Amino acid sequence: MELSACQHGRSEVWGLIEALDLREQVLADYERVLGTDHPDTLTARSNLALAHKAAAAVQQPDTAPLPTVPGPQPPSDTSEQPA
Template sequence: MEWSRRWKCCARSACVWALLGRRATLSARNNLAGAYNDAGRVQDALDLGERVLADYERILGHDHPDTLTARNNLTHTRDVAAAVQQPDTATPAIAPALQPPSDAPEQPV
């Protein structure tokens, strides 16, 4: 009887440690996706972020805080990817009214 109780306890502990190991691995992969995004490797960040989110949902569920964080990170990466694909709409460094006309003759120095 004592042996079966110990076995159940060890089996339960192994499951807990396995889950903690998976969560740590998922967290590290999520952080790596963020690092890819910060380094400008947006496509790598998107690919890894989508896989990480799917794993979080499968292992921890759709409403777990870590899953929600991964979903938020992936949304941010998608926003960055969309901004990269947009045409440059930034204002020029010098306002157009202050820029010299392009057809003005060059002045001697």
């Protein structure tokens, strides 16, 4: 049986809701175990924010901005160049 576009969209939204719930649980656990300033906790917080942004883009594709991934950054310290 093939899913209709509406059923597929509903399934996608429920998947996003479940993913957001899991990311929120991970963040809460990291904060409790590692502390709020630990690098892994900060990464989990960032991942949750990106997941919320992606969910908003799916729910409102015409108005929500797409999440962007930063490209490679040049080295910040150029003083250590070979002579």
